Amino acid sequence: MEIVEVVAVKLAFKMNQLENKLNTKNIKPTSMRLLVLKQLVESKSAVSLSELENTFEKVDKVTLYRTLKTFEQKKLIHSIDDGSRAVKYALCEENCECEPEDQHVHFHCENCEETFCLTNTGIPALNIPSSFKAKSVNMVYKGICANCAD
Amino acid sequence: MEIVEVVAVKLAFKMNQLENKLNTKNIKPTSMRLLVLKQLVESKSAVSLSELENTFEKVDKVTLYRTLKTFEQKKLIHSIDDGSRAVKYALCEENCECEPEDQHVHFHCENCEETFCLTNTGIPALNIPSSFKAKSVNMVYKGICANCAD
DNA sequence: CGATTAATTGCAATTGTGTTGCATTGCTTT
């Protein structure tokens, strides 16, 4: 088997994984959506709509916007309000239902402006007054990230 | 002493308190700022710039914007990113330095859109990876508030 | 007090994100 074929097979396999991810969440896997998902999988930090727009210069902003909305609604990704003007998005963990107990802490770097999922740091359950009925929670630290420190 | 005089004295006293608050934080107490501060003191929930704009129809939005920025910088008020499009502002507690240990949890109602300070619920210290240097933290619950429940 | 300087406020205009409506494309089903 030629090298190129191997690569092609690996790519196909990868694409298949992405397709499965979409199917699992009941999202019809169009090529557009596969592309966006691929970008999200590969990115080390959360991305905003405009960042995504820059990645694929050819693609319309509104399409990306609606793609993200669909992904979020189907609980494939979650949105993060990091205090910057733009909402960021990142992949959910396996089996995430976006309930408070599924959610984790985020960190927003004031220097490079990137936002990271601290997936290992869950958000602790707090005793807020019982008259408030919480459905979700957003917890974001701001400061200097590992890459920008020193 | 006439009733009106008593009221006048009380008002003067109140204004004096507000003026003190500004002086303590090294903010020159202009009449504009006193007015905005008064509004902030009286409001039961956090306010956005546009809400403030509606309260004083005569006042320019930019003035209010800069007033809030000044207040925030001098740590008289803190800003809250509640996931709505607009940033909200609320008075700081006495002696607040806006460090993570001074900060408290907020609650944003998805029904009435109001945002409340849960001043009694501090934000717990978490163990985030030590490579991240946190300077501040924003924690907001979303759901249905006490007034909107039922 | 009047004149000079600095700080504050108001107005006009711009940027950027998020959003909707509608036309067009492309896929599915029969």
Added chain:
DNA sequence: AAAGCAATGCAACACAATTGCAATTAATCG
């Protein structure tokens, strides 16, 4: 192939945040 529906692209809009500059007000000094 035709009809129907979902997805995409284009244009336009809504609104928060922000900047630059002019006008006003407050503070300082002679």
